[in-house]
Amino acid sequence: MTTNNSQLRLPKIDFESPIMDSIIGLEVLRYKRLYGTTPPFIFFQLKSIFHMLESIGSARIEGNNTTIADYIESTKVHSGESRYWGNEEDILQIANGEEAMQYIEENIENINIDKFFLRELHIMTVKNLNPDKEGARNPGCFRMGPVSITKSSHIPPDFTQIESLIDELLLFVNEDCSPKFDLLKIAIAHHRFVWIHPFENGNGRVVRLFTYAMLLKKGIFKKDERIVNPTAIFCSNRNEYYDYLSKADSYTDEGLVAWAEYVLRGLKNEVEKIDKLLDYSYLKTAILLPALKNAFECSYITDKEYSILKIAFERTEFQASDIKDVLGKSSSDISRIIGKLREQGMIMPIKPSARKYVPTFSNGLLLRSILIMLDENGFLPDN
Structure with a gap:
């Protein structure tokens, strides 16, 4: 059961707050008609590259030290060869992320964001990985014991609360509301998932996939029109990512707004930057x-x-x-x-x-x- 000071909610926002600039800017980008001149066959090749970068970035947040060069040598240039240019487990962890991104892209229009979806993401994320390292003993199953969060003093809720907390989170995510709240809800939902920490391992990788899925499902960005790399926000400075997550753990308006502003400001900057490639x-x-x-x-x-x-x-x-x-x-x-x-x-x-x-x-x-x-x-x- 959640306490009053950890209730899932949207924070109150002052109209003069810097977060309003990010929300308004992203809303403009959301509805902006794109007239890119980059041919589709080149656009989709670029998109596959950024999906790869998304997966590498997400894994590196978790401590995976595989470089971009290692990964492309192992999977893109020398694919099919027995030699790996890095730790095989680390390479597989990133490849799993790419596969999950593709699953989201191909199915987001026809699937619901529900418990089955979250469990499916977890299964793909930890597939064939060592349970004592980055895998899980029970892929797709919520944890049955306590866990800790890297670089956080927050103690996740008892495992007996996970089902009800995830139900609450999914209701929050899927509830109809004014589109102007979509971006704020996605940022808050990202933090809430981390706060719950529903799986024994792989929660960080799953929540970043979950965030990408929400951006597509809510129509924030259309998958055939834009390249979006939200993990770039988090992996550029991992300590900053953890610091802002910790601020939101307070569940004060100030802490939640600081976290959401960090996410939305980074997302806006990332989208504006990558949109240049459409020219x-x-x-x-x-x-x-x-x-x-x-x-x-x-x-x-x-x-x-x-x-x-x-x-x-x-x-x-x-x-x-x-x-x-x-x-x-x-x-x-x-x-x-x-x-x-x-x-x-x-x-x-x-x-x-x-x-x-x-x-x-x-x-x-x-x-x-x-x-x-x-x-x-x-x-x-x-x-």
């Missing part, structure tokens, strides 16, 4: 073409491949006749080079058996250089 002129100039140059300088690609891929990114799609002047080769030589680029995952036909091709970079060697350019332009978390 293909910016994306091409700041990220894609410099990444190609980096890949060439690092000898990931040859000079001929560099020339072809540059045309591919400039035009967004190409065919053999478009590169004949550049290569000065016979048709058979061009076909061989195109075939090699396809095998390396750098281009693909626009549809099966088509003779037109588009550039690809979400897997394979180019991904290394894309990530370097995203980092140099401030799109990757600091940690």
Whole structure:
């Protein structure tokens, strides 16, 4: 049973409070009509990269030390090989997060945010992980004993209260209300889940997936229009994340507002930043073409491949006749080079058996250089 000073509620907000700027700014972004020029096939490749970053960031908050480079070498560049470029358990933990993100994306319109959903997220999060490390002895089951929270003095409620507390939380999340409260409710729900700590392990990873699902389910952001990376808010400064969670543990208006302002301010900044990638002129100039140059300088690609891929990114799609002047080769030589680029995952036909091709970079060697350019332009978390 909750005490009066830990009641689940929305805090009272002064209209002059800084949080109002974040709420209003996010509401403007929520209903802003997007006219991005980035082609869909490139948009969705970028989205897969940010889903990967989301999963890495979420795992790193929990102490996983796998670097972005380790993860892409193990799963994107050398996938299928027996060698791992990091701790195998840590790699699997991140891969589980990616799988759960995909599950949310593919099913959010047809599923309810309920106990079954939360349990399913937990099962995916801890799948095949060591129960003595980042796994769980009873995947998908609420805990049957006490737990502690990293870097927090808060003692989670007794396990006998979990069912009723989760029922209360889900009622709070799903209750119809004015859309103007949606963002505030999502921030408060994130904290409440952590405060309850319903599972024996993996609560942090699950709550960040839960938060992403709420953002999509409430229509804050449409999955086919925007790239959203909410975990970037939390993983850039883990100590700050824990500090603000602790402030909300007081369940005072001041503590709850401070936590919500931290979440919404970070989300607004993250969305505004990533929205820049919807402008293909910016994306091409700041990220894609410099990444190609980096890949060439690092000898990931040859000079001929560099020339072809540059045309591919400039035009967004190409065919053999478009590169004949550049290569000065016979048709058979061009076909061989195109075939090699396809095998390396750098281009693909626009549809099966088509003779037109588009550039690809979400897997394979180019991904290394894309990530370097995203980092140099401030799109990757600091940690």
